[in-house]
Amino acid sequence: MFAFKSITKRFGQTMVAEHIDLQVEAGEILAILGASGSGKSTLLHIAAGLQKADSGEVWLNGENITFRQPEKREIAMMFQDFALFPHLNVWQNVAFGVRLRGVGKAAAREQAQNWLAKLNLSHAANRTIAQLSGGEQQRVALARALIVQPKLLLLDEPFSSLDTALRQQLQQEIIALIREYHIPALLVSHDPAEAALTAQHIALLADGRIIQYGTPAELFRRPVSAQAARLLGCLNVSESHYIPPQALEWTKQDGENCAVLACFRQPANWRVLIMHPKWGELTFFANQFIEQSIICIHIDESQIVPFHTNILR
Numbered sequence: 001m002f003a004f005k006s007i008t009k010r011f012g013q014t015m016v017a018e019h020i021d022l023q024v025e026a027g028e029i030l031a032i033l034g035a036s037g038s039g040k041s042t043l044l045h046i047a048a049g050l051q052k053a054d055s056g057e058v059w060l061n062g063e064n065i066t067f068r069q070p071e072k073r074e075i076a077m078m079f080q081d082f083a084l085f086p087h088l089n090v091w092q093n094v095a096f097g098v099r100l101r102g103v104g105k106a107a108a109r110e111q112a113q114n115w116l117a118k119l120n121l122s123h124a125a126n127r128t129i130a131q132l133s134g135g136e137q138q139r140v141a142l143a144r145a146l147i148v149q150p151k152l153l154l155l156d157e158p159f160s161s162l163d164t165a166l167r168q169q170l171q172q173e174i175i176a177l178i179r180e181y182h183i184p185a186l187l188v189s190h191d192p193a194e195a196a197l198t199a200q201h202i203a204l205l206a207d208g209r210i211i212q213y214g215t216p217a218e219l220f221r222r223p224v225s226a227q228a229a230r231l232l233g234c235l236n237v238s239e240s241h242y243i244p245p246q247a248l249e250w251t252k253q254d255g256e257n258c259a260v261l262a263c264f265r266q267p268a269n270w271r272v273l274i275m276h277p278k279w280g281e282l283t284f285f286a287n288q289f290i291e292q293s294i295i296c297i298h299i300d301e302s303q304i305v306p307f308h309t310n311i312l313r
């Protein structure tokens, strides 16, 4: 298990982490979701020992590693830009970490081949990095990270340069490997869909504070504030409440007449913007183009999530 205990970090006047408490169990992914500049990468760097916290502790498998050197932490990182070594071929990149630990060339090569086989890359073992696609490079980066049997895996937006299909495939591979090898993982992301698909828990980070923590289902069902709802990419959010998609229904009767402001084509459906007499401008999705200028909308008010501001502050 990995844990941050009351981590605090400032850069000059900027508070980047304020008493952050988080933990992630072996075999699970914790996603830290936040806007740009919210302090996500700083937390990863503190976990890796690349930045020092001003106060607080970092624990891994029951040991306080706060003052341990980065190379002694047994932590692996994967980045958005892969960070592979261009002068080494594929298997040499994968074998790099075990070679550093003194494993002989033949044994390291064999271990690298095993990892490449696991990730369906055996055919590319002797290629240069430039001869790989983005998805293949990221799988090499994953093999290179896991071959050293890390005690923690840090994922810094590792999927963001991949297309949707590749991204989902790699996410599933990482989830399966983390589970198989019982490694806890921290994923930083600004993409709520990615966090929801990959992580068992999500921590929403804003201005150096965890504004909400829970399972993806808990967070999406009940964001605690407008800021949390917006970080989760929810629609129909105001400062006082959130109207979830299932609360809003297009009916023939039993609702309010709403003006249709716009209807946009989306890949899988139509996105409709309406003006509701009580709740104002709202968005919902329809499976057909809405031709009428007025439609009847029922809102199940029992499903509306009210915000009590400053709940966790």
Ligand SMILES: Nc1ncnc2c1ncn2[C@@H]1O[C@H](COP(=O)(O)OP(=O)(O)OP(=O)(O)O)[C@@H](O)[C@H]1O
Pocket (backbone or CB within 6 Å): 011, 014, 016, 034, 035, 036, 037, 038, 039, 040, 041, 042, 043, 190
């Ligand atoms: N070494 C540093 N010195 C001074 N300020 C820093 C340093 N590193 C980060 N910061 C500042 O700390 C804040 C948090 O940065 P951080 O990189 O952790 O955010 P982030 O959430 O990872 O952002 P992004 O999603 O854009 O990568 C930012 O305001 C950033 O400018």
